[in-house]
Amino acid sequence: xxxxxxxxxxxxxxxxxxxxxxxxxxxxxxxxxxxxxxxxxxxxxxxxxxxxxxxxxxxxxxxxxxxxxxxxxxxxxxxxxxxxxxxxxxxxxxxxxxxxxxxxxxxxxxxxxxxxxxxxxxxxxxxxxxxxxxxxxxxxxxxxxxxxxxxxx
Numbered sequence: 001x002x003x004x005x006x007x008x009x010x011x012x013x014x015x016x017x018x019x020x021x022x023x024x025x026x027x028x029x030x031x032x033x034x035x036x037x038x039x040x041x042x043x044x045x046x047x048x049x050x051x052x053x054x055x056x057x058x059x060x061x062x063x064x065x066x067x068x069x070x071x072x073x074x075x076x077x078x079x080x081x082x083x084x085x086x087x088x089x090x091x092x093x094x095x096x097x098x099x100x101x102x103x104x105x106x107x108x109x110x111x112x113x114x115x116x117x118x119x120x121x122x123x124x125x126x127x128x129x130x131x132x133x134x135x136x137x138x139x140x141x142x143x144x145x146x147x148x149x150x151x152x153x
């Protein structure tokens with residue numbers, strides 16, 4: 001009988017007390033979870049509890065499928081937490097305050113957007129000022145993005 005040179009992985013109950021694969025883990029390969037990683041849970045929860053005024057306003061416009069699709073707020077994707085996410089259209093909405101215009105923040109946002117787009121998401125950004133002063137323009141732009149995404153499915 002030929003001996004198998006590669007060691008066999010232990011079967012469940014054979015001396016290894018490994019927990020079953022968790023959500024996002026591909027068997028023993030441990031594929032990293034892309035959405036809502038457990039280590040971000042407290043941060044996401046805290047961000048939802050303490051939204052900025054523009055985030056509150058935007059949420060009041062899109063919550064409960066008011067635009068015909070579901071949005072989530074403070075949703076984790078990879079190492080990032082996005083402001084708003086629409087899974088149906090793989091659309092991310094970011095609301096940028098003044099801190100986003102610092103050179104370091106601009107570079108960070110660019111890297112973040114590049115990561116998200118390589119994962120198949122489309123990112124759109126609105127400024128705090130746009131949210132607070134131009135509801136109609138923001139909603140028209142958002143609806144155009146949703147319509148465009150709908151045509152690409």
